[in-house]
Structure formats: structure tokens, C-alpha cells
Amino acid sequence: MFAARYVPGKKELSLVEVPKPTPGPLDVILKIRAAGICHSDLHVLHGEVPYKESFTMGHEACGEVVEKGSEVFGTFNPGDLYAVHGPNPCGHCNYCRTGHDNLCNDPSRTFIGLGQDGAYAEYLKVPARNIVKVPKGISPEVAAVATDAVLTPYHAIKTKGGVGLGSKVLAIGLGGLGMNGVQIALALGAEVTAVDLKDANLETAKSFGVQKVLNSKQISSLTPLSFDVVVDFVGLESTFKDAQNFVKPGGTILLIGLGSAQVPLTTATAITFETKVQASFWGTHVEMQELYELIAEGKIKPQVETAPMKEVNHWLHELEAGRVKSRMALIP
Template sequence: MAPLPETQRAWVHRSKGGVPHFTLETIPVPRPGPEEILLKVEAAGMCASDLHILDGTTPLPGEYVLGHEIVGTVAAIGSDLASEQYPEGLRLAVHGPNGCGKCANCKRGFDNQCQDPVKKWYGLGINGGYEEYVVVRPAAVVPVPSEVSSEAAAVTTDAVLSPYHAVKRGGIGPDTRVLIIGLGGLGMNGLQIASHFGAKVIATDLDTSKLAIAKQFGAQETFEQLPEEPLFVDVVLDFVGTKETFESAKKHASPLGKIVPVGLGATELSIVPHVSAIMEHQFIFSFWGTTGELAECLDLVAKGVIQPTVETCPLEDVKDRLHKLEKGGVKGRVVAMPSLK
């Protein structure tokens, strides 16, 4: 394999006195351990989770490189891995939850719920994708189809995978009546996925410019403000996750309906037991997705079933673009590409 550089550019997160700091630095290029892969990062997606870490609302202390939506090409492999399986240049998407592959949940295919107590998520505790090279484990990578661009694949590792997992958790299928609350990057992808599965989708967002796009992606009805009368849908996918949207979800779910909070906009949500018991509502929480589902999502993107909305930027612009994301100035998702200048 080609010689590796000694240093690289990276956006490093540090906690000093409980206050997060985020700086672009020059750090060493790591070498993979015996059972590890070194990827040359092609694309790293940005996410609201990064904002929550940087503003302290979701503190993840330590020193590490942020960025949990990663796609790269094989630059080097450990001594215990075979070059036939991981040839130089092979393009791989990284499964951020970083399952160990050995615990009971991982063996059952639920590697997003890995039981390893010391394992951490890429870009959320250990080094992630806002750098030029990153070390990953073989259990956490999925090949990227040739039809899928690196920037679209990076978005797929979270902004497509998370709604896909939520749709499956909600048991959505043909003729399921679904209400989607929030049409940001995840919500718009969730709409496309639910429509692909044959659901009858209602979508709502305060940004009216998104409602016409939602119609193009298969929404049968759209609302800027939901009606006073309950819609009585089978499943509500809440991609906002505030107390207000959670109340709306409960209001518009039918008896026996499923409520799936996906967005993490609130630290607490309330359930009135006797009301929900009478309605027999099912509250189903959803987290990220599995490596098996990531492969399925990449296949759907390759076939054009899901069309992520993506804009790109150089690695140096990560902090500025995160500020833009925080202020709501982004349509879809932003992806940093170290090759861009």
C-alpha cells in the first residue's frame, strides 16, 4: 500500500473545565492495530448531535475528533486482516455505533445496541470523520455501491439510516397511515422511506417551503399547522422531539397507534398513564440503526429510491457550517470533504 503521511488536519474536541472547545489542529496520522482498518476520509456528514456536544447540552467529555457520518477508502490494514478482503482504495461506509460484533445483541443483529461497556461511538467519544484519516474496526464497515457518491453515502450512515430504522421499528408497511412531524434532513428521508414501503403519509412542518417538496416525495397531505381534530393515524414519526410535538403525536395517534420519537429536542417527555392506557398507545423509541440496515439503505440510495439532499464543503469550513446548521440555514445535510479546497 502507498506510504502514509505523518500528519493530518483534524477538528479536535476537548473539554476544559466542563466547557467544550473545538479547534482545527495538525495531529499524527494513526496506524491501524492488528485487527483495524485505516481509512482515508472522503466524506464526513454534519449532524445536530455535533451541536449538542459543542453547546454542552449533550456533554461527551474527552479529547477526540468529531464527525460520526463517515465514508472513506482503505489506506492501510492491520497485520491480522487480509488485503484480498480489504484492498487499498475499497470504499467503505462506517457504522457509527461501533458494535463489538461479539455480545448477545450484536450477534442477534442489533449492533446499534451493543452491550460492550467500554466501547464508544465514532465521532462521539472516539475519533471520527472530521479529519483526513481515521481508524475503524472491520465489524463497523459496509461497502459503498459504485452508484452512490461518497457524500450521499456519508449522509446515509445516519440521516437515512436513523429514519429507516424508525420506519421499521414502527412496523410501517402498505396502507399504514403515517404522520411525519418535522421535514428536516431526517424527516424528509423518513417520508421517502415510508412512501417506498407503501404507507399513506401525512407530513407537517412550519416551513411551508418544505411542504411542496414533501408532496413530490410522496406525501398525500401536508400541513403547516396540524388540525384541531385528531387525524387518528396508525404511526407517528416525530423527527423534532420537543414536548410540543410529542403532545401532537399523542393527540393524532389512533387508538392502538404507535408513537416513535426520533428527534431528541427535549430532555423530558411526559406520558399520562391513564390516558395512554385507555388509548392503548405504543411508545417505541428508536436509535440510529444496524449495519445490516445500513447496507439496505445504501442499496435504496443506489436504486434512487431515496435521494438525500446534500451540500459539500472543505474540511476547514466545518465549524462555520455547523454554525450555519445551528441557525437553520441548511436545506438537507452538509458534508465535509477533505479533498476540497
């Protein structure tokens, strides 16, 4: 079967033929219907996240179950879609048992498509416990990108940020995560202000119901110390400084973007105002189920472009150049 594989030291994925996987007792085999691409892929190809072994990339996956292991029970109907919980938790450790399976600490765990074979292929082997049924009416490409591009901001904003009815939220950056993030905040009842360098992104945010949008160059016109939650979807020194300027005393900064390896914290101000800086990683299995219901209800509408999977290297270059308008899903 076709697969796009990471090879240590190479700046592009190798497009090769590999054997179709066979399921272990607790696994299923998905026929991939769509696989999302992500900036995390670029961090791997740039050597910022070092892996010593080759593997098939692609951590945003959706497909149909075509085989199951001997100890997997239940019926999988043809045509039903299942999405993959990319953190690939073990299900047995204390974190998994207490509902924090995104933080699974099983020493043998690796992430789907990031350290072990992923979805840039025709078929994918995955533990049956780590798939989630996709409600009818959600397309494969939307279901695929939602496993990260919606799950990550959903976990951050709802679970870690505690955003709810009446919360004042500032979203910095309206890329793939940010555009979904503002919709999540609105669905939770928040009053949302969004800033971005691209006016087209601001217009899209307005169409989703964002109450106030502003070009990033004009962010200084906002009232300092006025937001309950500031979500930094960029993660650069400049955006994190802005987050500290506009979060209110006792408020929360959610750090999601990986724009730089480190960001500066003004300690005196953070201490004086008891600012909470909350990192956030991916999301849980239960949260995946919740967000698919929101998508099915039309409360979140992920923006997705599609392209043939064999063009994966081209679209990774386009993503790096900033020419992907929303999120991209690859179709085998």
C-alpha cells in the same frame, strides 16, 4: 494530518494537526472522502452530552481503505467506498450476536466520532467489521450522511414502527432526518402525511410523493386519532403532544427528535388507547446494507450540501441557526 477536535469546555472544535493513525490487527485506515455534520455534534459542544477527554468529532463517515491490519483479510480496491457503522459495536456480545448491534453493551465501546476519534480528519482508524461497502453510483457525501440521517429513520420506521404497505403515517418535522424518513415510509408502501413550519420543506416532500403536506400551524385540521404511526422528528413538548393527539388507538409514536430533554406523556389517554411510545436509536449493520440498496435503486434520495472540512465550525454555527437546508457533508 488535519483534524477538528472536541476539547472539553470549548464551544467550537479545535482545528489542529495530529499524527496519522496506524491500524491495529483488526482495523482498517480510511482516507476520508466525506463526513456528515449532525445536531448531535451541537449537543456535545453545548455540554449536554459531557465528555471528559478530547477526541476528533465526526460520526458520519465515508472513505477509501488505504491500509489494513495484519488480521484483516480480503481485498480493498482503490476507489471503492466504504461507510462507517457509527455505533461501533463489538461483534461479540449477545446484542451483536442476535442482530441488535446498535444496542451493543460492551463496556469498552464508544461511538465513532462521539467519544473516540471520528471523521473530521483526513484519515480514520476503524474496526474492519464496522465498515459497509457502498454500492457503485452513490457519492461519498450521500454515503456519509446516510450512516445516520438515513439509518436512524430507517431503523425507527421499518424495524421499530413496523411501517408497511397501507400504513397511515404522520411525520412531524422535515429536517434532515424527517425528509429522509418520509421517503423511507413511501418506499415501504405507506400513506404519508407530513407537517413542517417551512413551506419550502413541504414542497420538497411533495416532490418525493408525499400524499398530503400541511404547515405545522394548521395541524389541528387533521383528524384526531387517525394515524397508525406518528413519527416525531422534533422531540419538543408541543410536537409530542401533537403525536399523542393524532395516533390512533393501539398505534405507535416513534420518538426520534432530541429537541428537549423530556417530553410529557398524558398517561390516562395513553393507557386508555394502549398507545405504544417507541424510542429508537441509530440502526444496525444489516440495516445499513439494506438502505444503501434503496438509495442505489433511487427509492431514497438524500438531500446533501457540501463544504470544505476546514469550515466545520462555520457550518456547525449555520446548522444551529437553522440555515442548513438539508444535511451537510464536509470534504477534506
